[in-house]
Amino acid sequence: MRPFSEILKDHLVVAVVEQAQEDGRISAENWRKVESRLMAGFPQIMNDNPGPYPLCRDQGWHQGFVKLVACADGRSLDLYKKAIAGVGEVWPGARLAVVAKDQIPSKPRSRAWIPAEPSSTDTILEMIKLGNPNLPAGPHNNK
Known part of the structure; x- marks a missing residue:
């Protein structure tokens, strides 16, 4: 198996944005809630989509408020998008979406x-x- 650092050379970097915020902002506190929901929903995602385990890694924050994630391949990205879509309204009014890095709303x-x-x-x-x-x-x- 190739090391993840090599896999990431061909990775897909995406952003998770809060559509209810003009700039896509997600607080660190709210991101912890998202991560918790992602972990809780992961077994169902894998049961619904049998196959290789997805490879996605946290890539930090864009301008301090938009979460960046790197996925190693198309399948990983598809499963990550499904997982984010499945977290629901994590806090009142939350509408999360996965967008390409160049689609991040910015001031x-x-x-x-x-x-x-x-x-x-x-x-x-x-x-x-x-x-x-x-x-x-x-x-x-x-x-």
């Missing part, structure tokens, strides 16, 4: 290198504009 972020030494407002605004070409940053009045 826009800005980037800028700001000089350590004092700079003019215009210089700082220009640096923000350069790092964020899609950011609407119009003319600035320094008065």
Whole structure:
């Protein structure tokens, strides 16, 4: 059997998001509830889908609030999706979904290198504009 580290070279990374939250946020406390439900429902998932054991591993958090999971193959991913769909309303109003990593809802972020030494407002605004070409940053009045 290949080590899991080798299997993950071809893995599928997905995210579990809370559809009731605009940014998909799941608290660590609520994630523990999800894990508990996943473990409780796992035997039924395997009984309903006989075959190789799925290989999925926790990959941490995206931006601190969306759970990432890596599955080794399509079967593992399919079973993981079924398991998440089967956990139900883990907390009042919860609507969990598995989405591709590039489908994670995220808030826009800005980037800028700001000089350590004092700079003019215009210089700082220009640096923000350069790092964020899609950011609407119009003319600035320094008065």
